[in-house]
Amino acid sequence: MTSSTIAKNSVVTLHYKLTLDDGSVADSSFGGDPLAYLHGHGNLVPGLERQLQGKKAGDKLDAIVPAAEGYGEYDPQGDQTLPRSAFPPDVEIQEGMGFHTEDDKGNPIPLWVKAVDTKGKQITITSNHPLAGQRLNFTIEILSLRAATKEELSHGHVHGPGGHHH
Numbered sequence: 713m714t715s716s717t718i719a720k721n722s723v724v725t726l727h728y729k730l731t732l733d734d735g736s737v738a739d740s741s742f743g744g745d746p747l748a749y750l751h752g753h754g755n756l757v758p759g760l761e762r763q764l765q766g767k768k769a770g771d772k773l774d775a776i777v778p779a780a781e782g783y784g785e786y787d788p789q790g791d792q793t794l795p796r797s798a799f800p801p802d803v804e805i806q807e808g809m810g811f812h813t814e815d816d817k818g819n820p821i822p823l824w825v826k827a828v829d830t831k832g833k834q835i836t837i838t839s840n841h842p843l844a845g846q847r848l849n850f851t852i853e854i855l856s857l858r859a860a861t862k863e864e865l866s867h868g869h870v871h872g873p874g875g876h877h878h
């Protein structure tokens with residue numbers, strides 16, 4: 713069963729290139745495996761998902777997503793400096809690396825290393841995504857779309873080639 717246009721519960725397979733305003737390429741699937749995602753289930757940044765709504769297989773588009781509809785505005789209160797001793801001694805801490813901690817209810821909280829001081833004694837972490845505060849410039853080529861299976865809908869993501877495997 714196929715869908716004619718992208719709508720909630722469509723499985724969309726596409727290629728994308730993400731560039732930042734400085735012209736750098738932050739990510740791209742061109743030349744590799746395409747991305748398959750379940751539309752309408754929060755699997756893409758909201759501004760991109762909104763712009764893909766109603767598009768068809770074969771469509772190509774450029775989508776500009778403002779920070780507020782991407783990874784959010786940068787919040788300086790999300791930054792915290794900790795002593796190196798707060799991290800496992802056997803882990804090499806590098807700027808840009810991501811990790812998870814948990815809140816008091818056991819929910820995962822994604823964090824990133826923003827900076828390591830020159831002596832390696834202080835680590836600045838942030839709850840801001842590395843692309844927070846940046847406009848996202850996407851080049852998209854929609855390859856195919858289909859209706860999601862019942863299992864994909866119950867799990868909230870795509871299964872099979874290009875998607876999630878259990």
